[in-house]
Amino acid sequence: MPNNSNPTKRGGSNPQIGEVMSKLHLFSNARAMQSFMQSQERGFLPKCMLLGEFFAEVIVVRGKVKIPSFLRKIFLIEVLKEFNFTQKDLELLFFERNFLGFLETSPFLLQFFNELNQHKLSIKDIPQKDIYGDYEDHLRVLEEIEERYEQKLGDRGFYDFAKEYEILDEYLSAFREIEIYLDGFLSPYEKEILEKISSKVPLFFHLNIDRYNQKHFEFLCKLEPDYSYKISFPSGEIVEKIPHRLLALPKAYGCELRVEQCSFVLQRIEEWLEEGIEAEKIAVILPKEDFKDFLLATDRVRNLNFAMGFEYEGLKKEIETLALQEGGGLEEFIQRVRECEIPQSLGVSIDEILYAYERIGEVMRTLSFKEIAYLFLEEIENLRLDDSKGGKVRVVGVLETRGMELERAIIVDFNQENIPKITQSDMFLNSKIRSALSIPTLQDREELQKHYYLEIFKRTQRVELVYIEGHLAPFAKEVGVKSFERNNYTLFAKGKEIVYKEDEITLFLDREFRFSASNVKMFRECKRKFYWRYLKKLKESEEEGSVALSVGSLLHHFLFLAYSQNPSGAKEVFERLVFEEIERGSDELVKMELGLALRYMQHFFKIQSKNPKILELEREFEFMSEGFRLWGRVDRIEEIEGRVRVLDYKLGKSNTIEPIQSAFYGLYAREKYPSFPVEVGFYFINGKKLCLDNKLEEHIAELKTLLKEMIEEREFEKCTTRSSCRECIYKILCNR
Template sequence: MLDSKNLYVFSSRRAIGDFYLEFDGDFAPRVMGAQEFFESCIVIEDKKRAPKFVMKFLLLQTLYEYKNTHKLVLFDKSFLAYLEGMEFLENFFTELDLSRKKIEDISILDTYEDYEEHLKILKDIYENFQEKLKNYQLYRNFYSQNYEIYTDIFANIERIDFFLDGVLSLTEQEILTKIARDKKLILHFECDAYNKKFFNFLEISTLKEDVSYQIDLQNKEILEESENKEYKIVEAFSFASRIQQVAFAIHQAGEWLKEGRENVALITPSEDFVKYLQVFDIYRNFNYAVGMDIKKTAYYKEFVTQDMSENLVSFQEKIQELAKKHLQFQEEIKLFNQEFFSGLSQIQETIDIFSMEDIREFYLKELEGLKISDNRGGKIPVYGMLETRGMHFDSVVIVDFNEEKIFNFSDSDMFLNTKIRKEIGMPTLEDRQNLQKHYYYQLIKNSKEVKISFVEDAKLQMSYFLQNIGHVQYKNFDRTLFDFNAISPYQEDEFIGQIPADFIFSASSLRDFFICKRRFYFKYCKKLANKSDNFLLYSSFHKILEEVYKAYKGRINPVLMKKEFEEKIRGLPFRDRVEAFSAEVFLKNMRGFWDREKEHFNNCEFFQAEYEFKTEIFGKKFTGKIDRIDKIGEKYLIIDYKFGKNIKLQAVSEEMSDFQLVIYALALENEGKAVQSCRIYAMQNNQVLIEEDLMQKVEILEKRLKELDGVICFDKCKKNTECQFCDFAILCNRS
């Protein structure tokens, strides 16, 4: 229940706007944004927060003083290059402060000295930059400062409800925990597979995925929890270019307006999509909440043609005259100019090393980052991803749903490798990806209807983590920017259902599901699989090899076994001379296999071939047959034979589909047999591939098995290359 003595804190201003809409003119309780909340309730003794432009100019000055050492950021001696280097340093230093780490911490862990020279330069720059701030009694942010909590701000507040959509830094966790000692503070958040790790600081081991929580932060008590997992149909549209996505977005906006729909939005991961949309939005249906590009204004276009003034005073006067001349957007540009020149005036004595041309370049680069509010737009808002945190929609379209757009990280994110980041306690690239996934996951869950579009070509791929969010229906859109009267696209039949609870999986059936749900549906649910007409050699290989190994169990002799194996193969009833010739080529290629077996059995013993198992893995039933198992001491070695020419172990990824060796290993472990290793014998090219990432793949398997639950839309695979040898290609119109 809302109370006037409560304080409500939200992660974004858009979420605050949504909250206020509930009152419709009634008295609303006190509300703050998260950033405002933290900056209002802490005090840094004898210091004040550095204004944005002061802070940037001091960092730029520090970097400029290092003009003879460029090995870190690899730029030339132009002033613009220093500006670009400053962006890297800003992000990197902020990341250090958020993690409350020092560059010395990295140096200790850098055992291979990969970053030694870079870190030394960074340390010098950071220390000199901090010294400059100290001289002006300024600080960058409160994360790395000695702070006190200003409790008077909460004098008339009985309870604080903090709605978190994202993560808290270590300092923010600490501040909330301290406030909770004296004031009732309730933390509201949605827990899912992508952000669960971020709540370890609560020390609550019972947190579950897809559950909304209200936590009393004082005693770490769960006040309320409600399950909110809802599988929904997400419509996905692939396009060859971003321009084609614009046609789709404009069409969808028109449909919304015709239907009188409200609470709808277009979501874009990167703001550069807006420039395409604005060109073709001739009816002004969109309202660009992300802001208008300053480069489109007459003010900017005239500024870049201006000659440079001789000093800062005359430069400022020219800027003021220019702003008065261009009345449109005057207030926002005026505010920007006031902040810029006010900042420079505070550090007047420190900027003498810069020429007026340098200052002009600095002004221009900062100006280009200014977004102008667009109040002339239509009814359909266009939001950046972060702006949607905490919001709920009736219908959304998400464009640019490609890995490269969703996970577009800065150079500072890539600077330190994952190993060092893990050991020092800084966010890894995977952590950042999971945070982005969390935002999208919550947006999709909090929207009643979701459509996505993405570019699909050789370089760009749709973000496959969507498979864990909802049931994806791939659809066609055949209209262009110049034709909105085209025939409606043909709609295929949908195959929707549930996998029976007693269904028994195999490694191959699971792989079919992950690669093509439609193939799985036809093959296993409808049992339409054709009888295979395999080459006789391959269909007999396992049986003959099993016979040979069992005959020599306890007295392994690869020389005699090879001879017997070859005799049995040559005795097969081949259909023609081509098959017989192919068998001879195969036997020749297998000579390396038998030579390797001689060395292999020096420290191994044969255990069993064609080993059958039935087991349960993460709640799912599995059956299978392992080609061969050997023993090394008390541990077991799993061997799988493959006949292809380009056999590879599938790389670790959240979208991987082949878990054969993982399933075999877990099956043996369930029987109490400790597995020493798993490997593939590639028979055609005499290779041995050893599975090095078994534990990581076990974790991915556990996550992916959740896709088998609930109602499933058995869609066709996206990659037509999978259809080339598929028995059901004709049923999918892909033959």
Template sequence: MKTALKVYSSNRALMQNLSPDELLPPHMMMGEFFSQLVIINGYRALPKSMRLPLAMSILKECKDKLLGAKMIFEESFLGFLETSNFLFAFFDELAQAQVAIEQIPFFDTYGDYEDHLHLLEWIEARYKERLEELKFYDGFIMPKSAKIRLNESFVKHFSEIEIFIEGVINPRHQELLGQVASVVPVKVHFWLDDYNADLNILPLHIVQSCKPHFAYVADYGSGEILESTPLCICKRIDAYAFGLGISQVALVFAKIQEWLKLGVREEEIVVILPNESFAKYLSLLDTRHNFNFAMGMDIKLSPAFQSLEKLLEGSKDSKMSAQKSYKQMCEVIQESILPYEDRQSKKVRECVSELLFLWELLDLDFLEMSDILSFLLEELAQRSIDDIHGGKIRVMGVLESRGFAYKKAVIVDCNKDVIPNVSEGDLFLNSRLRSELKMPTIKDKEQLQKHYYYGIFSTANEVAVAFVESEDKQKAILLDELGQKTKLCYYNGDLLYGLLPTGRKLAYCEDRFFGRMPEVLTPSRLKTFLECPRKYYFLYEERMSEFSENGGNAFLGNVLHTCLESVYKPFIHRAMRFDMQEIIRSAESWLDDFAKQTQSALNLAEIELLKCELRRFFTQANLSEKQAEVEILQLEGENMRLELEGFSFYVRPDRIQRVGEAVEIIDYKYRKNLNIKSDMANDFAMILYDFAFKQSDSAYKNLPVCMYYWDICGGVQQSEQQEKREILLEKLVALKGDVEFSKAKDRQPCRYCEFVDLCDR
């Protein structure tokens, strides 16, 4: 006897509707249902866990080709693809909307995405080629030879199919349902509100006669409305503002306790987490295990997962061994987690064995151990460990709450940056282009997310909402919109539900630090002290330098100095006229060799820009070595010692050279819009180089000295330093004895200082 199949959007909704009187009731999840509808002869469905290594192997192949062609933009975009989840989200979206990537440029009038689409088209074509080689299909991403047909024998097994829709049925699935409806009756359960009424949730012949704030049952084939029921939103919503995210936990526990005292059953209460990372706070304070976490326990906390992380670090830092085969790498990985016997680690071991077994089909011998481990950790991070110790109060994300019945709900993190949440993939292709391609726009996706939350307020008879209110956090606009439909009351959550007891407020007292300057200094340490004594204290007295991050200009500045030292080193102590074209070729060759050692697409682009700047500088700048014979006396790699006003300085001038009967001291700079007077006001390096040279045993120390900044971005600038000599001597005298490490009087240095929070600025 045939029975009706019921299809649900979430696992919780399915479990709640299982009948205890039926042994094997025909219920199914939406994703499983649509995968069962499709048959593709000669091809197997690609397991989702095989996507990442397969895609990364293609991106690596693409990167090698681009590196040879020196296509800098494409490499930068490729770097983004390697470090984001954009790629397959975009390909899936195209497949579901039945849009071919080749047709997008026809709608891209201004060519805004021309370069991006060219690269994406190549990657998609190569991905489909690999699917063809392996005889797989990936959802609706199909090899060219794959042909889809409806699995009629599966459909005919049921008397009718009922589908409970809580979101949107995409065009590809709508087409499939149309075919199913011609074989067996299909009923769709759905509801409309102000957020999803204009979305393409179902074919027009079904929704054209429907209006918002009603739940409907319709015949999918004919479009006939079989049932309609008015929707009722929760009559009152209480919203609580907190200063800190973790403080919202106090509201969750307080509301649950209040409802339980009123006789509400635990099964009728849910906690909704728009950002599921909030679960760690609830788990930490749930000492009596009252919560049941739908998202499971964090697999990253298991000893086996952490062991794999350490193995990854070891594979990067050491040479571990010569290139291993894939089989050998699998053995090393599995042996590293074999000793861990706890339940969480056993789950990790099972997942690792499953993943490594599946990946054998992909021929990954060309990858290194660090690549395999990175793929493993990323795949494992998407999984969770079932919460078997939990109680009856469910904690779930908004998607898992779809179709689930409850009476009381608490929603945390109801903030503007969380509700709605736009992903990286949603930002690709502007709204005009998406509309013309009949793809969901950003607004459509935001409306759909709001629709899910509206469902929570329509299901429960009481909802408490928590959000963080601070300088950089604001409540979600959704709350203001709900306030127009029902009674919404705002409260100060910190006053009503304090997570920690409030103590007496202590008067703020500013710290002061005193000490003595060391007898041995460097120009950079002196500059740091003169700009901000407090920063000097944190860096060199408290030794916080390891927390300081250097990147961007600092990285390029170091590259520039090392490059020029290498280029000029063969000519040291040789009087000669330089061939500028040869200098340019040597510098570019050095930078090309250096670029081969970096994997960052951004760094590669910056190095290419530096090559252009160097070529322009050596061609246009007015350099002494273009007109006269030059003898390089010293380069950056050699230290000089200086005794001055009771202090010892170790200095390393970038370059000192003799030109005729004069000496030039050169300092390299790579900075946009360099202003010597303002930017170098506290930089006495040039003066110290001059003093050090005159104290040296050089045969030319009595010759007149000229000092120049080689500003690679702006040209050669001469440094007039006589006035600064006197200022330097005065400042060194003032540094003798006790000094106060006070904050900088001018706040300009604080703008990019890593210690700005420590100084309360």
């Protein structure tokens, strides 16, 4: 007798079970699917899947299988290692010709290829108007890399993106209806697949529409904001339309410090639990995941459960140690990993990666032991341990809130720099090109994130926002938030109030003081800051410099070496030094900025004399001028057509001359070369512009006046504009 009790088959022995199981529910994310299933009444749960998993099941590419995500980099790296890059290609794409360089670059390339495929575009479709001169060569290289990558996958029986596919009718035959709960963009490629499926099974979209996502679904039919829809696809027939509005306007609370927000969060949770709100219906939402460190440190009773989990540093450290050792290759690496202490919850994920490595052993054996270790480190970077010891109040990121129904929620860090916060990680397509290709732009992604926040407000009975005072996100007022209060909770008992007492000025300048452009400029901007720094000698702590400072220092040094070694061939020497630094450097941002600066410097060398008469390079000077001891350093002094020119290199784009610095240079050059007329110039590297100081006499006169004022100064008053105090390291001393 045949067994007809299988509930997944249409027409099973139990009509009610068959009815439930023959309708498929698809979701954009796991959290929305989980919330949907928890909301169901007792009995058989409906058939639910993630949309991505459904596509993987229903799409067939004959003779090939979908490549696991963690193997994609391996095949792309193999292509990059074999690719015959010219020096120009390397300069265009900032590739390093080594394994670690390719490993770091591969995610950008894979993201780029995937996004074009999702929008049914090829690299040839990218417009080449209004772009920089080498863009066509840039695209040619990318196109060839993609072709070789797809060919290499095909040779191994894999595919990454199913450009030619079939719909598996047998799989669809189990369902009489498919309902899709969308919360995000739908790409042209996904629309194409769903249109083909809709010809075989009735298909419906569930959408929550607001002003931020309305235009993205206008391809269906005319939609109104603040409604939930059920729409037949692709006909666009509206099956259901229900109001979907704010349950209540959020309230906003200001804090002075990030850690102070924790006092508000913990106190509110305690109050809500005492009111009888279920812990599972409360959430703390983090626009930036690093805020969890503050919550971990202050949640002493462990009410919180961190949905994002925790990194397992133990395994990473063991693999990092392996990467420093010599080994015998793939087999030994796998054996050494299995000897590591691996938590049970991560065991399956680790086994999947190692099994995949064994499956493509022929490719993996071309890598060294160290390269395999670095590759493995990349793959386990995002593995997380569940928060098994936490409470029931969930701490989640914004994306994890999609589909959640809550009674209470607190969103911390509701600051303008976080909301919306979109990482611009695309190396290849700017917003103008994206718009021309109908690919979501940065603005589109910002609006999508606003949609996610608005959904939190609409799905939660009460939402409270916490922000740093003076930094509230404009989005709060955009959605109508009107209640703004000060956070009165505190983590610590209030300390004894300290009454500020003005410092007595006891130190003054004399003629032995070494005046420099920087300290004179500081005196002009804020006399009290000058007093703290140069008379009281309260220096800022030594910290690692910014990227701009690092790049600027390197460029100055390379220009010094280039013109010292070979003034007539300085361009070639400079380029060689920059390329060597890019090759051996470890900071990717510094290397990228160096590559950009190298392009901009082409203009500098074009306007230089072929045989410059260099008088001084990177020279420190000190001399007396009208009784004042002046000190500084010049980048370069040269003789040009009977004139002496002092030249200062600036990394930025600005063409604004610094008058005090110019005056120092002018006075020094006149002291050193009294028989020559003197001029001072500034070359702005990123701005590709040489600016000569046409008001040198006026600036020298201003400097002399300032020097006399500094000697006579007795009050050292604070600056009148408090805005400049915000980033000042002495603001506490000044009670600002």
